[in-house]
Amino acid sequence: MSILIKSVLVDGKEKDISIEGNVIDAISDPGSAKRIREAEFVLEGKNKAAIPGMFNGHTHAAMTLLRGYADDMPLHEWLSTKIWPLEARMTEDEVYWGTKLACLEMIQSGTTFFNDMYWYWEGSARAVAESGLRAMLSAVFIDGFNDEKAREQIRRNEALYEASKQLSERIIFALGPHALYTVSRESLYWVKEFSEKHDLLVHMHISETKEEVEECITRYGMRPVEFLAELELLSPRIIACHCVHLSRKEMELLKNHNVKIVHNPVSNMKLAAGRMPYEELKKAGLYPNIALGTDGCASNNNLDLFEEMKIACLVHKAGSGDPTSMSAQEAFELATSHGAHVFRLNSGVIAEGKLADIVLLDLKKVELVPNHNLVSNIVYAANGSCVDTVICDGAIVMEGRKVEGAEEITEKAQEVAYKLVSSDDSS
Amino acid sequence: MSILIKSVLVDGKEKDISIEGNVIDAISDPGSAKRIREAEFVLEGKNKAAIPGMFNGHTHAAMTLLRGYADDMPLHEWLSTKIWPLEARMTEDEVYWGTKLACLEMIQSGTTFFNDMYWYWEGSARAVAESGLRAMLSAVFIDGFNDEKAREQIRRNEALYEASKQLSERIIFALGPHALYTVSRESLYWVKEFSEKHDLLVHMHISETKEEVEECITRYGMRPVEFLAELELLSPRIIACHCVHLSRKEMELLKNHNVKIVHNPVSNMKLAAGRMPYEELKKAGLYPNIALGTDGCASNNNLDLFEEMKIACLVHKAGSGDPTSMSAQEAFELATSHGAHVFRLNSGVIAEGKLADIVLLDLKKVELVPNHNLVSNIVYAANGSCVDTVICDGAIVMEGRKVEGAEEITEKAQEVAYKLVSSDDSS
Numbered sequence: 001m002s003i004l005i006k007s008v009l010v011d012g013k014e015k016d017i018s019i020e021g022n023v024i025d026a027i028s029d030p031g032s033a034k035r036i037r038e039a040e041f042v043l044e045g046k047n048k049a050a051i052p053g054m055f056n057g058h059t060h061a062a063m064t065l066l067r068g069y070a071d072d073m074p075l076h077e078w079l080s081t082k083i084w085p086l087e088a089r090m091t092e093d094e095v096y097w098g099t100k101l102a103c104l105e106m107i108q109s110g111t112t113f114f115n116d117m118y119w120y121w122e123g124s125a126r127a128v129a130e131s132g133l134r135a136m137l138s139a140v141f142i143d144g145f146n147d148e149k150a151r152e153q154i155r156r157n158e159a160l161y162e163a164s165k166q167l168s169e170r171i172i173f174a175l176g177p178h179a180l181y182t183v184s185r186e187s188l189y190w191v192k193e194f195s196e197k198h199d200l201l202v203h204m205h206i207s208e209t210k211e212e213v214e215e216c217i218t219r220y221g222m223r224p225v226e227f228l229a230e231l232e233l234l235s236p237r238i239i240a241c242h243c244v245h246l247s248r249k250e251m252e253l254l255k256n257h258n259v260k261i262v263h264n265p266v267s268n269m270k271l272a273a274g275r276m277p278y279e280e281l282k283k284a285g286l287y288p289n290i291a292l293g294t295d296g297c298a299s300n301n302n303l304d305l306f307e308e309m310k311i312a313c314l315v316h317k318a319g320s321g322d323p324t325s326m327s328a329q330e331a332f333e334l335a336t337s338h339g340a341h342v343f344r345l346n347s348g349v350i351a352e353g354k355l356a357d358i359v360l361l362d363l364k365k366v367e368l369v370p371n372h373n374l375v376s377n378i379v380y381a382a383n384g385s386c387v388d389t390v391i392c393d394g395a396i397v398m399e400g401r402k403v404e405g406a407e408e409i410t411e412k413a414q415e416v417a418y419k420l421v422s423s424d425d426s427s
Numbered sequence: 428m429s430i431l432i433k434s435v436l437v438d439g440k441e442k443d444i445s446i447e448g449n450v451i452d453a454i455s456d457p458g459s460a461k462r463i464r465e466a467e468f469v470l471e472g473k474n475k476a477a478i479p480g481m482f483n484g485h486t487h488a489a490m491t492l493l494r495g496y497a498d499d500m501p502l503h504e505w506l507s508t509k510i511w512p513l514e515a516r517m518t519e520d521e522v523y524w525g526t527k528l529a530c531l532e533m534i535q536s537g538t539t540f541f542n543d544m545y546w547y548w549e550g551s552a553r554a555v556a557e558s559g560l561r562a563m564l565s566a567v568f569i570d571g572f573n574d575e576k577a578r579e580q581i582r583r584n585e586a587l588y589e590a591s592k593q594l595s596e597r598i599i600f601a602l603g604p605h606a607l608y609t610v611s612r613e614s615l616y617w618v619k620e621f622s623e624k625h626d627l628l629v630h631m632h633i634s635e636t637k638e639e640v641e642e643c644i645t646r647y648g649m650r651p652v653e654f655l656a657e658l659e660l661l662s663p664r665i666i667a668c669h670c671v672h673l674s675r676k677e678m679e680l681l682k683n684h685n686v687k688i689v690h691n692p693v694s695n696m697k698l699a700a701g702r703m704p705y706e707e708l709k710k711a712g713l714y715p716n717i718a719l720g721t722d723g724c725a726s727n728n729n730l731d732l733f734e735e736m737k738i739a740c741l742v743h744k745a746g747s748g749d750p751t752s753m754s755a756q757e758a759f760e761l762a763t764s765h766g767a768h769v770f771r772l773n774s775g776v777i778a779e780g781k782l783a784d785i786v787l788l789d790l791k792k793v794e795l796v797p798n799h800n801l802v803s804n805i806v807y808a809a810n811g812s813c814v815d816t817v818i819c820d821g822a823i824v825m826e827g828r829k830v831e832g833a834e835e836i837t838e839k840a841q842e843v844a845y846k847l848v849s850s851d852d853s854s
Binding site for chain 1: 491492493494495496498499500501502505528531532535693695696697698699701702724727728729731734737738740741742744745747748749750751752754755791793794796797798799800801803804807808809810811812833834837840841844845848
């Protein structure tokens with residue numbers, strides 16, 4: 001497929017963008033693109049700005065089904081009385097529809113890649129394949145320190161990895177050892193070996209809460225990142241999500257092993273988990289390794305990275321007492337170029353030779369007026385509704401805010417969500 | 428005018444809402460409304476929910492012109508090198524267009540009332556009159572401790588008050604003594620007398636920053652609220668905006684005098700001003716007196732109260748370490764019924780006899796799906812784009828997201844904003 005985007009703002013200048021296959025072929029002055037007559041699809045870029053599709057670095061997509069189902073509760077009570085019982089009853093079909101709804105929401109808010117960890121990998125993969133988005137998918141690996149369960153999880157992950165090779169290149173298989181309090185040392189060792197052998201990324205919750213750090217100290221006599229270092233699991237392939245509670249030594253270990261970090265400020269605030277030490281991680285040299293995520297819809301409760309960027313800036317300014325902490329430009333980089341770096345994708349910027357994962361913003365939206373500084377407007381004023389058109393992997397997945405099948409997805413997901421919740425005795 | 432809204436969700440049940448003049452005349456079961464054939468306008472409410480129009484308790488509307496103009500700077504440098512120099516050059520025409528843009532943004536995000544303090548009162552008033560919104564407008568009263576300036580401000584406010592009587596009832600005149608560090612004791616005494624005599628509300632910045640509290644202690648030997656108590660200025664008519672830095676004694680004074688408070692969490696976070704002691708104010712019995720505001724667009728940078736409600740919840744959960752702090756229901760009340768209470772309007776809930784200031788949400792928007800809990804979705808998942816239709820003072824100001832003249836307003840405001848900034852030597 002070939003697409004020409006005519007006269008669109010790229011880094012403040014009007015340009016034509018030519019897309020061939022799934023790659024940005026050329027960025028040229030308006031009218032000068034040689035392919036102007038040849039492109040199969042021509043998009044009018046007037047009053048629009050092109051930005052990279054955003055990266056949602058950590059989410060549980062199908063949890064859109066639980067949006068608004070339980071809020072304002074203490075963390076443990078929320079998990080044990082609301083979230084886990086419902087998840088235990090979920091089926092692959094429900095995960096499929098929940099992920100479809102999540103993909104729709106992400107498309108509509110300018111996200112072209114997400115890193116997911118959830119139950120029923122195949123359901124998520126099917127939804128992603130249909131959506132046109134790019135995603136890294138991991139199955140929740142929890143063995144509860146049980147050998148039988150561990151063997152079962154290993155077999156399942158080996159099979160999923162094999163199966164994933166047959167799927168669209170937009171779907172990347174990753175390992176998803178849930179956390180140190182749910183996965184045994186032996187299973188983590190398998191994760192290390194398997195991820196090394198097949199060069200797979202490893203998606204893991206690390207030091208989200210104080211309690212989990214304390215539990216790790218009790219169980220292993222050391223802090224989480226220290227324990228992972230001892231296991232030799234730390235590597236550039238580790239996607240450490242949350243990283244709220246870190247010692248200075250742990251930050252150094254993360255840096256020395258070039259570990260990747262995903263920051264989820266909204267979820268951390270909503271569950272009162274704490275604030276990731278952003279300034280300290282920057283000082284430790286980890287800035288390029290930090291991406292941004294929304295977490296699942298039960299603890300956010302949306303998937304809008306525009307909102308996440310703003311709140312990231314706000315929480316660090318407020319938390320540090322310094323209004324210069326996390327600038328708009330930094331938040332934008334977390335959600336774009338850092339995402340590409342963390343997930344090893346040749347995208348995250350609008351440039352020739354990069355993957356054609358592109359978002360067109362509608363500059364006539366009131367939140368983007370006046371346009372003194374587009375990045376500031378994107379981070380501090382916009383929300384997902386400022387997105388007009390989305391291209392992922394060289395294909396148009398939304399144009400003029402229209403996504404194919406959107407109505408069916410919302411209706412069906414709503415139906416599935418109501419059925420799931422109506423079977424809940426506790427609510 | 429008469430309007431019938433057919434089969435719309437009101438507090439979880441499908442109802443017909445009849446509006447006569449500017450009042451909600453009847454709320455009845457679908458089809459039973461006697462006026463079904465008589466209403467001049469019939470709105471289809473299927474797949475929509477009716478909520479009260481929201482109250483933006485503190486803003487400087489025309490500052491939309493400065494959206495994104497200067498961010499990520501230390502507070503004093505930001506004000507003195509960026510904001511104040513630009514404001515000094517603003518004209519009434521610019522304030523008019525900036526306020527037009529703000530009104531458009533507020534309509535599109537479900538706000539039907541705002542409390543404003545800005546330069547060129549007449550420009551703001553003209554914009555509000557045309558927009559169809561309801562607003563309380565105060566002129567910035569700053570005398571810089573100069574007698575001549577004080578007399579000039581007093582004369583101006585007396586004249587504006589008289590002039591305001593000729594305007595639409597949607598426009599309410601208030602006094603706007605800027606803050607204790609910009610207004611002399613003598614002028615504050617005049618504010619007290621004049622507001623008592625004419626029963627006017629008094630819109631004031633109080634204890635936004637630590638520095639201003641320290642300055643007050645240096646100047647008057649006591650903290651801001653103590654000083655206002657001594658002046659006998661504390662009363663149910665005072666709208667104390669920010670209230671970030673308060674002693675226990677000051678909270679008691681606020682409570683004893685039934686003072687109203689407007690919370691601006693986004694602005695306080697962005698400028699690193701601190702966190703309003705929400706839990707303590709609640710304990711002091713001030714909960715019903717707390718409304719919500721966005722502050723101006725230079726320190727937010729939008730006017731979306733959906734976002735403000737969410738961030739209010741997040742900042743208090745994170746700040747207190749308690750995920751049950753400020754529930755979605757509380758944030759929703761701050762933005763609706765508390766706003767009505769604070770600004771003495773017979774609205775803020777959808778009920779018979781109340782002012783017809785109504786927002787219809789589009790329940791098919793992905794952020795509102797599934798609808799397990801509408802208030803949770805409104806606060807944690809929605810943004811302004813979920814608003815479909817807005818009625819203010821019994822008139823339809825937006826239908827299906829269409830606002831009359833929207834394109835002209837954004838174009839003209841953008842033009843005016845660029846001209847204003849291009850005359851800035853410092854940028």
